[in-house]
Amino acid sequence: MTAPTAAVHRVFVVRELGIALALVLLVGVTFAVNTRFLSAQNIKDLLLGSTILAILAVGQAIVIITRNVDLSVGSILGLAAFATGNLFVGNPGLPIPVALLAGIGLGALCGAVNGGLIAAARVPALVVTLGTLYVFRGIDYTWATGRQINAADMPHDFLALGTRTVLGVPVLALFAVVVLIVAGVFLKSYRSGRELYAIGSDPDAARLYGIPVGRRVFWAFVASGALAGLAGVLHAARFGTIDANAGLGSELNVVAAVVVGGVAIFGGSGSVYGAALGAVLLTTIGSALPVLGINPFWQRAAVGVLILAAIGLDRSLAVRLARRLRGGSDRGR
Amino acid sequence: MLALQRVSKSFGAVAALRDVDLELVAGEAHALVGENGAGKSTLVRILAGVHPPDTGTVLLDGEPVTFGGPADARAAGIAVIYQEPTLFPDLSVAENIFMGRQPRRSLRRIDTAAMRARSRELFDRLGVRLDPDRPARGLSIADQQLVEIAKALSTNARVLVMDEPTAALSGVEVERLFAVARSLRDDGAAVLFISHRFDEVFDLCERITVMRDGRRVDTAPAAELTVDALVRKMVGRDVATLFPKVDTTPGDVRLDVRGLTRHGFFEDVSFTVRAGEIVALAGLVGAGRSEVVRAVFGVDKPDAGEVRVDDKPLPPGDTPAAIAAGLALVPEDRRQQGLVMELSVERNATLPRRWALSRAGLLFGGAERRSAATWTQRLQVKAGRPTDPVATLSGGNQQKVVLAKWLSTEPRVLIVDEPTRGIDVGTKAEVHRLLSELAADGVAVLMVSSELPEVLGMADRVLVMREGRLVADIPRAGADEESVMVAATGARP
Numbered sequence: 001m002t003a004p005t006a007a008v009h010r011v012f013v014v015r016e017l018g019i020a021l022a023l024v025l026l027v028g029v030t031f032a033v034n035t036r037f038l039s040a041q042n043i044k045d046l047l048l049g050s051t052i053l054a055i056l057a058v059g060q061a062i063v064i065i066t067r068n069v070d071l072s073v074g075s076i077l078g079l080a081a082f083a084t085g086n087l088f089v090g091n092p093g094l095p096i097p098v099a100l101l102a103g104i105g106l107g108a109l110c111g112a113v114n115g116g117l118i119a120a121a122r123v124p125a126l127v128v129t130l131g132t133l134y135v136f137r138g139i140d141y142t143w144a145t146g147r148q149i150n151a152a153d154m155p156h157d158f159l160a161l162g163t164r165t166v167l168g169v170p171v172l173a174l175f176a177v178v179v180l181i182v183a184g185v186f187l188k189s190y191r192s193g194r195e196l197y198a199i200g201s202d203p204d205a206a207r208l209y210g211i212p213v214g215r216r217v218f219w220a221f222v223a224s225g226a227l228a229g230l231a232g233v234l235h236a237a238r239f240g241t242i243d244a245n246a247g248l249g250s251e252l253n254v255v256a257a258v259v260v261g262g263v264a265i266f267g268g269s270g271s272v273y274g275a276a277l278g279a280v281l282l283t284t285i286g287s288a289l290p291v292l293g294i295n296p297f298w299q300r301a302a303v304g305v306l307i308l309a310a311i312g313l314d315r316s317l318a319v320r321l322a323r324r325l326r327g328g329s330d331r332g333r
Numbered sequence: 334m335l336a337l338q339r340v341s342k343s344f345g346a347v348a349a350l351r352d353v354d355l356e357l358v359a360g361e362a363h364a365l366v367g368e369n370g371a372g373k374s375t376l377v378r379i380l381a382g383v384h385p386p387d388t389g390t391v392l393l394d395g396e397p398v399t400f401g402g403p404a405d406a407r408a409a410g411i412a413v414i415y416q417e418p419t420l421f422p423d424l425s426v427a428e429n430i431f432m433g434r435q436p437r438r439s440l441r442r443i444d445t446a447a448m449r450a451r452s453r454e455l456f457d458r459l460g461v462r463l464d465p466d467r468p469a470r471g472l473s474i475a476d477q478q479l480v481e482i483a484k485a486l487s488t489n490a491r492v493l494v495m496d497e498p499t500a501a502l503s504g505v506e507v508e509r510l511f512a513v514a515r516s517l518r519d520d521g522a523a524v525l526f527i528s529h530r531f532d533e534v535f536d537l538c539e540r541i542t543v544m545r546d547g548r549r550v551d552t553a554p555a556a557e558l559t560v561d562a563l564v565r566k567m568v569g570r571d572v573a574t575l576f577p578k579v580d581t582t583p584g585d586v587r588l589d590v591r592g593l594t595r596h597g598f599f600e601d602v603s604f605t606v607r608a609g610e611i612v613a614l615a616g617l618v619g620a621g622r623s624e625v626v627r628a629v630f631g632v633d634k635p636d637a638g639e640v641r642v643d644d645k646p647l648p649p650g651d652t653p654a655a656i657a658a659g660l661a662l663v664p665e666d667r668r669q670q671g672l673v674m675e676l677s678v679e680r681n682a683t684l685p686r687r688w689a690l691s692r693a694g695l696l697f698g699g700a701e702r703r704s705a706a707t708w709t710q711r712l713q714v715k716a717g718r719p720t721d722p723v724a725t726l727s728g729g730n731q732q733k734v735v736l737a738k739w740l741s742t743e744p745r746v747l748i749v750d751e752p753t754r755g756i757d758v759g760t761k762a763e764v765h766r767l768l769s770e771l772a773a774d775g776v777a778v779l780m781v782s783s784e785l786p787e788v789l790g791m792a793d794r795v796l797v798m799r800e801g802r803l804v805a806d807i808p809r810a811g812a813d814e815e816s817v818m819v820a821a822t823g824a825r826p
Binding site for chain 2: 209210
């Protein structure tokens with residue numbers, strides 16, 4: 001049975017490798033057109049630009065792996081960003097870790113609302129989070145009442161978080177890396193992490209197996225919300241100016257990044273690493289197209305083509321894998 | 334060791350179990366036999382902690398226990414192998430075996446290497462070669478069943494419950510499974526074995542419980558029973574009186590299936606159905622019966638073979654053409670395949686005729702209502718209003734709506750897959766009366782059924798499938814429980 005095994009491993013690797021390859025290709029071509037694309041400054045900009053999307057994508061991937069979806073992340077980001085700014089307006093001397101924790105906590109609370117509604121009322125996540133998308137944004141608008149919080153309202157140290165680098169790497173990107181590794185290890189090496197995959201792979205079998213499906217899905221949404229909250233705080237630090245529109249419409253970008261990153265939309269497979277790579281790829285496209293002299297209006301179409309390509313690749317890999325497993329199995333009949 | 338006392342369980346209006354007692358003893362293999370629908374699988378699910386019993390108690394080592402869920406039952410040492418494998422297709426075989434109980438190393442991380450090694454040990458013990466790292470997707474049913482067995486073994490269960498584990502296994506694999514079950518039993522575990530194959534039951538088990546219509550009929554040592562006695566206890570009623578089969582003279586060949594093959598599902602299936610004839614397609618679960626009728630109806634495209642209706646070939650894999658030629662299929666799973674649960678009774682009943690009933694492409698309520706009323710009245714569907722969603726009806730009435738839906742197309746060939754599964758006795762009789770009437774009107778009826786009394790009571794001819802092949806064609810006069818069961822199981826009495 002070694003032949004099919006090798007095929008299986010190849011296919012599993014191919015998913016993330018394919019995105020990485022597309023990324024290298026894109027960067028390579030753009031670099032050939034304009035060598036300044038790979039200047040230290042531009043790489044730093046790319047990393048900074050990817051950070052928030054990547055953190056959201058990691059949270060979204062956790063949810064999508066369980067065969068659910070969280071459309072409210074953009075609104076949670078906006079709410080957390082505004083809350084952070086507001087906190088600094090009220091308490092100028094507030095320590096930064098407290099602001100971070102407050103943002104994460106608010107996000108987790110929003111996620112708990114999502115997860116609670118989905119687990120308790122057994123309503124599809126798509127509908128629940130579409131609803132909370134508007135509810136959270138509405139709360140944000142009501143709270144902000146047209147106000148805008150400016151850089152001057154926030155402590156210098158906090159804003160420095162958005163620009164400071166360690167050994168040339170932006171601090172913001174380090175947040176994303178830590179989140180990515182923690183989530184990656186959890187999903188790969190912990191029982192409850194594997195149970196999330198099991199739930200997405202076959203929810204009925206998971207129930208029959210005694211996996212606490214409702215509880216696991218609830219915590220997946222709490223994690224997604226908390227990460228959106230973290231993204232909100234980082235958003236505030238990076239841009240310095242916050243109004244109630246922060247993160248508006250970003251949920252679809254996030255889902256796009258996750259799908260492009262090889263996480264199956266019907267759950268059960270994919271990794272947070274792929275999702276994060278997807279986020280980096282989408283951000284890179286955004287900045288590469290102007291360099292390549294392509295009308296930036298095409299950017300959205302390019303993202304769309306990528307999603308279709310990712311799904312097409314997925315499908316053809318699945319078909320090929322099924323054929324190999326059938327043909328190569330020594331017990332196949 | 335594990336016992337049920339006066340356990341009852343109902344689903345909606347259907348009583349699946351009524352006052353059932355069962356006692357499993359350490360070091361003994363206990364068989365549970367009964368027709369499909371006798372309540373065996375419900376009993377398994379109660380033992381597995383999936384369903385709580387409505388009344389009665391589950392006793393473990395003499396103490397009453399309440400399982401909050403399958404995890405509780407497993408923790409109590411009860412391992413269950415279900416009839417249908419329940420694997421996670423995206424996860425590896427090893428993970429499927431150890432889900433929730435993965436061996437761990439430092440920091441409570443999963444020890445993948447240990448998990449792989451222990452999977453290999455289990456497969457060695459079962460004597461099979463399966464790669465622990467491959468995903469469960471694409472495994473044959475037999476291999477999936479082996480993974481389930483490995484899963485049950487890995488828990489070091491004190492009680493092993495097997496719900497028809499052998500339906501998809503070959504002789505050698507069955508022998509290995511039995512060897513494992515015997516060694517578990519000899520180590521002091523209690524085994525509950527459910528099977529339709531009597532030779533296996535007598536081979537493995539010391540004690541046999543017979544169930545019928547949700548009740549326990551008898552429990553006796555295997556040595557005191559014969560196959561004949563078992564079948565009598567299982568069926569337990571005069572078959573002929575329940576089924577109002579009208580004798581008809583078969584007319585011309587309506588449906589002619591020649592050499593139909595879909596690799597991996599069924600091979601070289603040929604048969605005919607004449608006008609006015611009811612032909613039953615019998616066999617064990619997983620023998621490929623539903624797959625055959627799906628291919629005949631054009632839902633799945635066959636790899637080889639031909640389907641002819643009234644001597645005209647049907648294009649393969651083309652359902653609209655099949656409907657146009659006068660075929661109708663009432664599928665096995667009415668919730669998933671037969672009805673749109675949210676739509677109203679009348680909408681459902683007229684779905685296949687929505688073009689015939691429309692004017693200039695628009696559907697007007699009046700035509701729909703009239704057509705629906707005709708058929709729902711003829712079938713005596715009991716619904717509050719014709720505009721109520723189908724989901725609010727009982728199982729039996731849902732089945733009638735499915736029938737109404739297809740009968741309104743006035744089919745020449747009617748294929749029904751498990752027409753009376755999960756519906757009460759009264760509705761069953763009505764469905765049978767209806768099928769009989771249709772045949773008398775000259776419709777060719779092909780009926781897939783796992784219920785032997787239904788097959789024997791209704792069919793003019795019984796076709797039997799085993800492991801994807803048509804193995805017998807028995808005329809009504811020669812068909813009895815034994816001849817059909819022998820053909821379906823391949824057993825020598």
